[in-house]
Amino acid sequence: MKITIKSIHFICLLGFILFSIPKANAQLLKKLQKKAEQTVERKLEQKVEKETSKTMDTILNPNENPSTEKEPQTNPSQNKTIPKSDNEPTGTIENANISENLEIYSKFDFVPGDKLLFFDDFSQDFIGDFPSKWNTNASGEVVKFNKVEGNWFELKPGYGIYFIPDTESLPEDYTIEFDILAEGLSQQTSSNARLTVFLSDNNLFDEGAVHYASVSLPFGQYGAFDIRTYNYFNRKSSINSSIEADIRDEIKNQPHIAISVTKNRFRLWVNEIKHVDIPRFIEELNVLNYIKFHINHFKDGEERVFIRNLKLAEGGQDxxxxxxxxxxxxxxxxxxxxxxxxxxxxxxxxxxxxxxxxxxxxxxxxxxxxxxxxxxxxxxxxxxxxxxxxxxxxxxxxxxxxxxxxxxxxxxxxxxxxxxxxxxxxxxxxxxxxxxxx
Missing domain, CATH: 3.30.1330.60 (OmpA-like domain)
Incomplete structure (x- = not known):
């Protein structure tokens, strides 16, 4: 029998393959086992989540068939499910805390004003235009998303002020509501990235001249940052406080913001949780006549902030x-x-x-x-x-x-x-x- 160089190469290759089979099989079996475990775990999680969602829907949405599944909307920045909304979208409900959330809803005490003064969902504005009912010294535009309902007003980062020039005389008792959508937030988002709401005494592009009050919501994600409140009446401040509140998850999931001003008292809710309640925050009545918005410390073009459904109403007390x-x-x-x-x-x-x-x-x-x-x-x-x-x-x-x-x-x-x-x-x-x- 003649043994050639090619034969020797073939025998060596065959031996190497036969030797490697047990090892390759072992690795393959390990991968298949791990994959199977992950699949089972994922299926169980999906089943638990689905059953819990049905229970929640049965309690909060009694007229809806729990077996009927709707196509959800998704926040493009977070890829998390958020509910459809007519004019006030809400944040995500955590399925693991049904009883706790029901307790929160049952005690939720925000009551919107009963006389509508102003409402804007930007549905009458052209995409790409600055909204017709607003004014600014900065820039902004109305945008639309593929997977989120309605038109949204994008506020551009910088030193600009946004306000509604036609709200010239706020009553003593009123409520403010709006929705926020944030895109591009990450662990690198600044701790100073904030949306501030001013109650101001003038219609100029500043906080206010002699009187104003403000509340500042944090958007930073690498830590829990405080909600800041500040008042300024007769050219001096008596309140400059930081209120502990971890609202990172809420900010990422299209929260609804509600503010109630009842004479001197100022309260703020993020979704159904009341975070601010200061009884003597507004020191002078009938001097704050304008609502202004300001954002700062966001990365231009990367971290984006949008609002929608701004509603101003008189009343809201009882x-x-x-x-x-x-x-x-x-x-x-x-x-x-x-x-x-x-x-x-x-x-x-x-x-x-x-x-x-x-x-x-x-x-x-x-x-x-x-x-x-x-x-x-x-x-x-x-x-x-x-x-x-x-x-x-x-x-x-x-x-x-x-x-x-x-x-x-x-x-x-x-x-x-x-x-x-x-x-x-x-x-x-x-x-x-x-x-x-x-």
């Missing part, structure tokens, strides 16, 4: 007395997901006040009436208004333990408008819920 004295109260502060009867969590402050009236007087009975704007068909709006009234009834029963035989519901659709359905403000006024003593 709907209970009006219901008891007049026998009827109407509010556009109970908010629902777009085209849905699902109540948004920040609406529970109003529902809580209504429950207190019912608990105080065991003989009182109510009729809850829903109203919509004119978007959509008459039949669809009538059906939706009735479903929304029924959702409020269910919340009173399930969250606040009100007996079902004390509440009846109805819906009027778009048939009784109180505002002009051709304007943003008018539509916001028409989306309302009435409570009527029987």
């Amino acid at each position: 709907l209970r007395r009006e219901l008891l004295s007049k026998g009827k109260v109407s509010t556009n502060g109970i908010l629902f997901d777009s085209g849905s009867a699902n109540i948004q969590a920040q609406s529970y402050g109003i529902i809580r006040q209504i429950s207190q009236v019912l608990l105080q007087d065991a003989t009182l009975k109510l009729n809850i009436v829903g109203h919509t704007d004119s978007d959509g068909s008459d039949d669809a709006n009538l059906k939706l208004s009735k479903a929304r009234a029924e959702s409020v009834k269910d919340a009173l029963i399930k969250v606040y333990s009100i007996s079902s035989d004390r509440i009846q519901t109805d819906g009027k659709g778009e048939s009784i408008p109180v505002g002009d359905n051709n304007t943003i403000d008018g539509k916001a006024k028409n989306r309302r819920v009435e409570f009527i003593k029987l």
Whole structure:
């Protein structure tokens, strides 16, 4: 038998392959085992999350079939699920803390003003333009995302001030609400990256001349940074405080910001959590007439800040007395997901006040009436208004333990408008819920 050089090479290669098979098989088996473990773990997590979400939906959204899955919206900067919203989107609900969150909702005490003064969702502005109702000495534009509903106003970093020139006389009692969307935040985001809201005495591009008050929200992600409050009246400050608050997760997940000014008292909520409550923050009444916004220490083009659904309303203190004295109260502060009867969590402050009236007087009975704007068909709006009234009834029963035989519901659709359905403000006024003593 003749052995050639090629034969020797072939025999060596064959031996190497045979020798390597057990080792290769062992490595392959380890990889397959690890992959299988990861798959099982992921499936279990998904199942737990899905079941927990169903439970939460059943409690908070009683009119929705929990087996019906909707296509979620996603915050492009965080790739996390956020709910659809008509005009007040909310942050993500942590599935692991259902009972705790229900307790928070039941105690949530923000009540929006009942007389709408200003509303802007930027739906009437062209994409790429600066919003028509605002003014600035900086720059900004209206933008739209593929996976997030509605138009958003982008504030550009720098030293600019943004404000609404037409709000020239704020009442003593009022509320401010708006949504935030942040993109590009990371562990490198500055600890000084902040959005500041000023209540100012002038319509110039500064904080204020003789009087102003401010609250500053942190966007930094590598640590928990304080909410800062500062007041300045008669050219001197009495409050310059830092309030401990870890709102990093909220800031990344499209939070709803609510501010209540009740004469001297100033309060602020991020989603359903109240972080600021200062009883003598506003030292001089009837001198702060303008709302201004400012952002600073964001990386231009990388870290971006957007706002939407700015709502300014007079009142916001106590709907209970009006219901008891007049026998009827109407509010556009109970908010629902777009085209849905699902109540948004920040609406529970109003529902809580209504429950207190019912608990105080065991003989009182109510009729809850829903109203919509004119978007959509008459039949669809009538059906939706009735479903929304029924959702409020269910919340009173399930969250606040009100007996079902004390509440009846109805819906009027778009048939009784109180505002002009051709304007943003008018539509916001028409989306309302009435409570009527029987």
